Amino acid sequence: MRRRAITSYDVARAAGVSQSAVSRAFSPGASIAERKRAQILAVAAELGYQPNAIARSMSTARSDQPQRSGMVGIIVRRLEDPVFAQTIALFSRILQRRGWHILLFTVDAEREVDEALGALMRFRIDGVIILSALLSRHMAETCHAEGTPVLLYNRSAPGLGISTVQIGNRDGGRSAAALLAAAGHARIAFLGGGDGDATSASREAGLAEGLAEAGLEVFAREEGDYTFTSGREACLRLFARGERPDAVFCASDVMALGLLHAARHELGLAVPGDLSVVGFDDIPAAGWPGHRLTTLRQPVERMIREAVEILIERMETAGLGPRDEHFPAALILRDTVRTVLRR
């Protein structure tokens, strides 16, 4: 049976002090004698009292400051994707350590975007981290208009004045291009993450630029949706054509692994013998002994640390302008790109 929770009044009565004293005992820096605070805390502990965060949030909504809930909303899509899982895990740890709590929203369909948005507003969250591409612009715009700090992680929304932390997609694509061109590849394909996806588009643009500098162009392209299966299927399509690619740059490691597995185990191709593969992200599975996928690494930890910093800054002091941080993707050379140049 759910009991009525213990309130500061209960503690006050038990300790023979006023409710204000109890409140102050739990507010760092409040004006209260150390002795008394200790006594109150002892009584509170005995009764199992925990300040009611909801009520606290209510009362902080005083005349001038806006209400603060101590919660940060995180919006994500496909949390089961290893990249997002790792990202959320890190965000969660760092935010928690800094005393913030996380309201999590998984958004798959457009309809859910509005629901999540509504919930965020209703809960008066203090800030939002958006990882989902899906309508992130609309959502970012709305929150931002409400005055809630927003941080876009690996997304951008130019012109909105919203802070972002991003990996260098274009430069990553260029690195991949340079590597593959140097290895003597001439038929380099691109495997993207979907037509409307800006991340994928930037990576492809970088690839195209880099190839152009080497006098090459993108040999073929396929679209996936960032899943293993889509990488696998794209591989089968790529090799069902007349002229086959001799290298593929994939917009993500997960798709690259799908392509790698299909190539090796379904088509019987040698990688990197018959085909070179480059991924993006450097997820843990990329480094597994049987994969050793050459890829572009995101400095995830540093990026997230920075993202949290930026968001907290803006939650704590109003009126700060947006900050945009870009991080370079590091080329991780493993074993899915041939090193011998052969023509």
Next chain:
Amino acid sequence: MRRRAITSYDVARAAGVSQSAVSRAFSPGASIAERKRAQILAVAAELGYQPNAIARSMSTARSDQPQRSGMVGIIVRRLEDPVFAQTIALFSRILQRRGWHILLFTVDAEREVDEALGALMRFRIDGVIILSALLSRHMAETCHAEGTPVLLYNRSAPGLGISTVQIGNRDGGRSAAALLAAAGHARIAFLGGGDGDATSASREAGLAEGLAEAGLEVFAREEGDYTFTSGREACLRLFARGERPDAVFCASDVMALGLLHAARHELGLAVPGDLSVVGFDDIPAAGWPGHRLTTLRQPVERMIREAVEILIERMETAGLGPRDEHFPAALILRDTVRTVLRR
């Protein structure tokens, strides 16, 4: 600049009605004329009003009922593990669809357990889902004592009267044993998830039982920590011994894949030629063409659906007793266990 949020009073003034009317317009089933409700909702939409969930939560804390926040706490460890990532993703979707919101806690160290616990209590969450083994007992006990419904997912805490949803670990172990024994293996090792881990212990117990029935016993055992790396290292240790195992049952797919990669790509062993491997969980990577890991599948979707059902039931009606649901693990036959019997 963070603006002061729009309140029901603002809407009331703009619409020329009382604050109560606004409140009722947003409460399904409240006594208000349909016409008026529509008008108020229109004005509210125009002003961008969203009922304040925090204030709402405050006022629902009336004399008899306890306060309700509309939030469910989820406690998890190692969110980056694919099993947990998928689990959280599903929980999140289903809970959201049912109108609940998720307060997420990642707990790695013992110290953080208490922090999370405190936060849960402070936020007056309506229910908790615990996925972390770490001190789950202490936590479950505390919440339960407070009267907050608790659901343990793939954990147990016998004697506490707490609801659980679990996979059949022991029977899963028995299935693995039966399969391996039938394949003619005689030196079957177990790779566990850590000494204190109950899940791992049950799976091992099932294995031992099943082997005993075939007149065998566990040939060797190693401990990992559910990570790929630990599986890989355990493999190296297993094969550094004098007499080598000819099959390994692993407490998780992630470790099984670590072992598989190490065996094939570092030790040059053939799987299943030289060594059979059985995992547990059936994570997506288990089915990848290059792995084709034989494993025990958890009916994750059904389990989570059931778990949510159980929790919601208990959040909505007080005084319900605990419910325990067990689901059978299904043996998924792929290609890492030899089929030809050879002695």
Next chain:
DNA sequence: CGAATCTCTGCATGCGCATGCAATATAGCA
């Protein structure tokens, strides 16, 4: 030893909303 500080303390109040209650408007009916 008294006045001036300074440190604590309790009182009273409001945060935004839901809701019991009484008042009012509307409908139903003879």
Next chain:
DNA sequence: TGCTATATTGCATGCGCATGCAGAGATTCG
């Protein structure tokens, strides 16, 4: 039309806490 039953409405209040304010002790210092 007049009167009762019913549907709406507004008023007033409390949820639990933080905090401005004024008073009460405690401390300092001349």
